[in-house]
Amino acid sequence: MSDSRDPILDILPPERLLDADHLQPIVAGINCMHSIETIQQYLAYENQHQNRTPVQSRLRERAREIRRDESDTEEQAIV
Numbered sequence: 001m002s003d004s005r006d007p008i009l010d011i012l013p014p015e016r017l018l019d020a021d022h023l024q025p026i027v028a029g030i031n032c033m034h035s036i037e038t039i040q041q042y043l044a045y046e047n048q049h050q051n052r053t054p055v056q057s058r059l060r061e062r063a064r065e066i067r068r069d070e071s072d073t074e075e076q077a078i079v
């Protein structure tokens with residue numbers, strides 16, 4: 001489900017979401033991301049500003065989840 005514009009970008013842009021002091025709201029926001037492009041934007045922002053390993057790891061894990069879901073959807077369409 002790679003949308004060109006993920007709603008999370010409008011509600012919580014990288015500079016707002018990733019400015020949180022606690023990991024829990026950041027992880028909740030990451031769980032609402034539904035496109036690789038969005039995750040790439042947040043990861044780039046995190047790399048340039050806070051550079052926190054747990055946040056970077058969760059963003060990468062979410063990207064893997066999305067890719068896996070897209071792959072599963074494609075396989076079901078073939079069958």
